[in-house]
Amino acid sequence: MWPDTRLCDLLGIDHPIIQAPMAGTTTPAMAAAVSNAGGLGSHGCAALSAEGLAEDMGALAKATNRAVNLNFFCHVPPEMTEARHAAILAAMAPHYQAAGVDPPEEMPQAGLHPFGATHLERLLARPPAVVSFHFGLPEREAVAALKEAGCRILCSATTVAEARWLEERGVDAIIAQGWEAGGHRGVFLDVAHDAQVGLMALVPQVADAVKVPVIAAGGIADGRGIAAAFALGASGVQIGTGFITVPEAGRKPHHHEALAESRDDSSRVTRAGSGRVARAHRTPWIDAMAEVEPAPFPLMYHYTAPLQHAEPEAHQFSLYGQSAALAPTGGAGARLERLVEEARAALG
Amino acid sequence: MWPDTRLCDLLGIDHPIIQAPMAGTTTPAMAAAVSNAGGLGSHGCAALSAEGLAEDMGALAKATNRAVNLNFFCHVPPEMTEARHAAILAAMAPHYQAAGVDPPEEMPQAGLHPFGATHLERLLARPPAVVSFHFGLPEREAVAALKEAGCRILCSATTVAEARWLEERGVDAIIAQGWEAGGHRGVFLDVAHDAQVGLMALVPQVADAVKVPVIAAGGIADGRGIAAAFALGASGVQIGTGFITVPEAGRKPHHHEALAESRDDSSRVTRAGSGRVARAHRTPWIDAMAEVEPAPFPLMYHYTAPLQHAEPEAHQFSLYGQSAALAPTGGAGARLERLVEEARAALG
Numbered sequence: 019m020w021p022d023t024r025l026c027d028l029l030g031i032d033h034p035i036i037q038a039p040m041a042g043t044t045t046p047a048m049a050a051a052v053s054n055a056g057g058l059g060s061h062g063c064a065a066l067s068a069e070g071l072a073e074d075m076g077a078l079a080k081a082t083n084r085a086v087n088l089n090f091f092c093h094v095p096p097e098m099t100e101a102r103h104a105a106i107l108a109a110m111a112p113h114y115q116a117a118g119v120d121p122p123e124e125m126p127q128a129g130l131h132p133f134g135a136t137h138l139e140r141l142l143a144r145p146p147a148v149v150s151f152h153f154g155l156p157e158r159e160a161v162a163a164l165k166e167a168g169c170r171i172l173c174s175a176t177t178v179a180e181a182r183w184l185e186e187r188g189v190d191a192i193i194a195q196g197w198e199a200g201g202h203r204g205v206f207l208d209v210a211h212d213a214q215v216g217l218m219a220l221v222p223q224v225a226d227a228v229k230v231p232v233i234a235a236g237g238i239a240d241g242r243g244i245a246a247a248f249a250l251g252a253s254g255v256q257i258g259t260g261f262i263t264v265p266e267a268g269r270k271p272h273h274h275e276a277l278a279e280s281r282d283d284s285s286r287v288t289r290a291g292s293g294r295v296a297r298a299h300r301t302p303w304i305d306a307m308a309e310v311e312p313a314p315f316p317l318m319y320h321y322t323a324p325l326q327h328a329e330p331e332a333h334q335f336s337l338y339g340q341s342a343a344l345a346p347t348g349g350a351g352a353r354l355e356r357l358v359e360e361a362r363a364a365l366g
Numbered sequence: 367m368w369p370d371t372r373l374c375d376l377l378g379i380d381h382p383i384i385q386a387p388m389a390g391t392t393t394p395a396m397a398a399a400v401s402n403a404g405g406l407g408s409h410g411c412a413a414l415s416a417e418g419l420a421e422d423m424g425a426l427a428k429a430t431n432r433a434v435n436l437n438f439f440c441h442v443p444p445e446m447t448e449a450r451h452a453a454i455l456a457a458m459a460p461h462y463q464a465a466g467v468d469p470p471e472e473m474p475q476a477g478l479h480p481f482g483a484t485h486l487e488r489l490l491a492r493p494p495a496v497v498s499f500h501f502g503l504p505e506r507e508a509v510a511a512l513k514e515a516g517c518r519i520l521c522s523a524t525t526v527a528e529a530r531w532l533e534e535r536g537v538d539a540i541i542a543q544g545w546e547a548g549g550h551r552g553v554f555l556d557v558a559h560d561a562q563v564g565l566m567a568l569v570p571q572v573a574d575a576v577k578v579p580v581i582a583a584g585g586i587a588d589g590r591g592i593a594a595a596f597a598l599g600a601s602g603v604q605i606g607t608g609f610i611t612v613p614e615a616g617r618k619p620h621h622h623e624a625l626a627e628s629r630d631d632s633s634r635v636t637r638a639g640s641g642r643v644a645r646a647h648r649t650p651w652i653d654a655m656a657e658v659e660p661a662p663f664p665l666m667y668h669y670t671a672p673l674q675h676a677e678p679e680a681h682q683f684s685l686y687g688q689s690a691a692l693a694p695t696g697g698a699g700a701r702l703e704r705l706v707e708e709a710r711a712a713l714g
């Protein structure tokens with residue numbers, strides 16, 4: 019039924035639909051359910067400890083013998099100074115005061131580590147079928163070692179220039195992430211200036227620029243979007259928001275409530291939550307935070323955590339994309355099957 | 367060949383492809399060429415005097431007997447105070463100084479008038495097949511009079527909420543304008559907060575929300591985009607950037623040069639040029655102007671004109687969308703035919 023089978027052939031899957039890795043939301047049970055239904059389940063591993071990663075890899079191996087994708091971040095480790103720390107505390111003071119919480123006086127420590135030697139060691143010990151990266155790639159030797167071990171490598175690109183950069187470094191397929199996408203934008207070549215390219219413009223221009231298969235991501239949550247992605251030249255899609263509310267997923271405070279009331283225009287891109295551009299539920303607090311120059315990713319979490327702890331609804335950082343309202347319902351496997359059926363009708 | 371003929375039936379055209387009205391770029395010759403090739407040619411009339419409008423309507427009548435679309439702006443007339451004038455001059459002072467030009471000391475006068483009684487009178491004297499609006503609609507009586515005279519009414523929406531608002535007021539079809547689109551964004555319900563919805567998310571959600579046909583606009587410049595728009599639920603497309611460089615078009619300094627070097631990531635949305643959000647060629651000057659709170663649309667033109675006169679390349683306000691690199695070449699009629707052929711192949 020698929021007009022392009024390059025991605026299925028490359029990844030060894032029946033349907034070219036990838037459930038997006040969403041760190042903190044995905045679970046082994048969720049990813050396995052999608053893979054068992056013929057798609058590619060993904061697990062966001064960026065926030066896991068080495069032990070947590072090993073544990074989740076074990077759980078995945080028990081739950082499915084199909085291809086699964088493990089995802090990691092490749093951000094540049096942040097630098098922080100006492101002066102910047104003081105400046106952020108000063109800018110945030112009205113927010114702490116309004117919420118009645120003490121400012122986090124201690125200097126921040128990064129809780130999310132970029133992909134490194136420990137991750138590589140764990141993966142090489144039990145190579146997953148697919149490894150994907152966000153915010154660029156690890157060093158060339160790590161990519162080469164994973165490919166040597168049989169892993170297929172995916173990475174997000176938000177511009178044609180990023181897609182070309184990734185192809186030159188050996189990526190097996192490129193996730194073209196449009197402006198519509200929920201969560202952190204994968205922009206990495208010019209982090210200070212996000213080009214904000216919409217998926218309708220991004221997919222055909224990336225497809226023209228690279229030879230590897232292109233996976234369309236962002237604003238796709240039903241069969242119409244899947245069919246449109248193929249028309250634009252994609253060989254598959256990655257869908258995140260469409261899977262957030264599955265019962266197998268982890269749940270953050272107020273995230274599902276935000277999704278239940280989401281509309282096309284109820285999200286915005288913000289650096290308020292983590293320090294890096296991400297599409298999230300728009301709230302008065304998120305709007306107000308546009309005035310605060312944030313700490314570099316992921317250190318901003320340190321400054322927002324006390325607010326989220328004290329008043330979780332008012333200070334939520336609920337990530338979702340512009341097509342949340344189109345998402346299917348039900349369990350992860352049932353959603354994959356529903357998307358396949360809708361795509362079959364739309365492509366037919 | 368078209369999977370949905372609602373728009374063709376509504377407008378009396380062969381192909382559901384609208385050449386976008388681009389005030390200052392479109393000409394009667396350009397619009398007529400597109401209509402004669404079976405699409406819907408449009409002429410942007412927002413900047414025309416009453417005499418200019420009558421003259422261009424006469425030229426169109428001579429050049430084609432097919433349906434043509436005349437477009438007007440419906441912005442709220444701007445208010446200006448001496449204090450705000452002084453503040454803008456102060457903020458702009460470094461720019462005037464760097465360019466070696468005298469600041470425009472006199473208070474600004476609006477050169478672009480919203481659709482009003484004079485326009486209505488001219489249109490009722492010789493009703494065009496289609497009238498389209500940007501930035502909302504004129505008063506209900508004007509819409510009713512145009513419909514009574516046989517005109518089909520189109521208007522741009524950038525959100526589902528705007529689409530619903532337009533349908534409730536009797537619009538015959540809705541132009542869903544995505545974030546990718548070049549030129550002024552049609553946002554009108556919440557001008558202070560542009561929701562920035564990408565076309566991939568906007569089209570299916572608008573199509574779900576309204577009964578009238580939906581026209582997809584923004585980031586479409588080849589047959590792949592046209593096929594994708596139909597997959598998303600559109601009944602037609604509007605293409606602007608794909609027609610800017612036709613020989614029949616008016617030409618602004620450096621606009622074609624900007625298009626020749628355009629990429630997916632070479633534009634940005636800015637209020638610098640006119641005071642209203644518009645997607646334009648990104649330059650160091652446009653970036654620097656993000657610090658200046660502009661005058662309300664269209665009065666900002668008054669403050670940028672001296673810069674553009676003195677150093678047109680450095681201060682250009684060249685409007686185009688994110689898929690400029692995909693645009694066809696040749697004359698207006700030939701481009702329409704090329705788009706039809708590409709769409710035929712893509713729709714398969």
